[in-house]
Amino acid sequence: MRAFRIRMPSGDAYWTVIDDDYEVQPVADRYLRELRFGRDRAESTTKAYAESVSLFLRWALSTRRDWSTAARDLGLFIVWLKHTPARSDRALAGPGVDPVRGASRINKILTATRGFLLFAVTASEIPSWVTEQLYEVADSQDLPMAAQNESGDLRYRMRARHGLHQPETAVDRATDAEIVALFKACRNARDRLIVFLLARAGLRRGEAAGLRRCDLHLLPDNSVHDCSVAGAHLHVVRRANPNGAWAKSRRQRMVPLDFLTVRAIDLYLLERDEQPAAANCDFMLVNLFREPLGAPISIGAINELFTTLGRRAQLPRGISPHQGRHAFASNLADSGAMLDEIQTLLGHASPQSSKPYLHPSAERLRTAIDSVPSPREMTEGLS
Template structure:
């Protein structure tokens, strides 16, 4: 198959089926256009002729002109394109071992909103993908601990009232609102995948294909693989999503006491760490952009 044909098929898919935003589609098209041009310059026109070495040559050239973030975005776009071509068009996937450029920084306490959106976007219509996105949406959308997510029972979810009854540390109970995305995903998962997999009549909301309760290890492993395939920091953990939940609420103007209740913190001092994170972001922005701080 010609590269141009595969890309046209991919762009149609992400537009019509995935229904990605016009901005996202244009961004992907732009990155793929650079990629296609570079491959043509190497004399490569067919999908099966693309090698890992050819891709790496393009990435190495891109690294000379792009920032780390832009380079990682380009790598993510290439990964997603080749993943689609492999899954839907039966092409080989020479990008499967492509690594993103690591930033010289420690594990982030939270993800930015763009990375969260990327992480929570469904990439295909498989049953496993629906389960995985439902799990991640619950952790980020409700600020759940990974153990709280695993232990979530069917009778703790009230879709009509859009409320989730969560049992946290020391059996402390709290109620967390659910957003429309979560409700939609849970309804779809419960009505199709879970109904098919529930061979043991499990009390738990989230179960695997054998009908057993989802484990903590499954969530950690799934998230690590997902981050790797998207070019995100592979050290991101489920707790990073919980941190992101709190940070994004505070960024949006939520009261610290409200965030404390939603997280299930018994001591507000635990919640106040997120205000320190905000302070550090402000200081970093000041140091980077204020003209009086430039040497």
């Protein structure tokens, strides 16, 4: 069993699961098509889910289990995942054997597997009792206080039965000094623009790679674009892209651009015009220095760029593209932006989603303490 990419006649693509005879697994295929087109998920999401479902089906096949009832043995599936290499069906469990997958990866595989099995139950493809093997009823008392109902009322929810504990790894922001170092390490205008789009416009990798030239409105008067927004800005639009780029939010959003980013765009467009292969491509960011020339860049290319820039700048730690987005949000907060403004600029549906992106600087924390007035009685007692 393995994941396999399917391109539809419309040009859209999704990932499915095939066996060694290149036969599509029908229930998994229906689930993954529903995920891609019915729930409007990214192609990359169906790829990750297809890889996870294929592992579950491969485990069931290699251990001679019927996948439709194998949910009762998910604990053994976790052991298999922990010790079985990707291209082998033989578990290498035993004392002194290092796990081949970590808790985070295993939990993601379990999430996809539960989704697949729940879909199969809903579609009456497998017995309904499988749901009881996947979830148990739990109340809200075991949730953190921040996640409990303010009224204190007891609420019930479905909790996954299987999963591994994993420590929380909060994403830190890239500091201004690190962003400047990455910027200085760039050797062309396109790479400098990519750093700016993530660190000064807060775009995700998929949003930057999916930008079209028509999404950028750079004139003071945007009546030429039939746009009511004044000033330089860009629009983040969710659409299917041949390079797999995908805007996470279904809602289109507008992001104002500062002078430095507009200047970076101007310099990049001059550089882009020197590559004839890019003339007919509507994507903003394209391959200028490697094949296929003129084609839209991939999301992976942005990851590779940040790795290269960090090494070239000799930074003591690696900086990911997403840390540039965290830097954008934190700088907004440090400059006095309200949470609802940060939420809108980041494209989050809820203010709660924006809070993990805020990393107050030490200076702002000191200012917050110093700005609290002291009662006169306390001041006099210390004089």
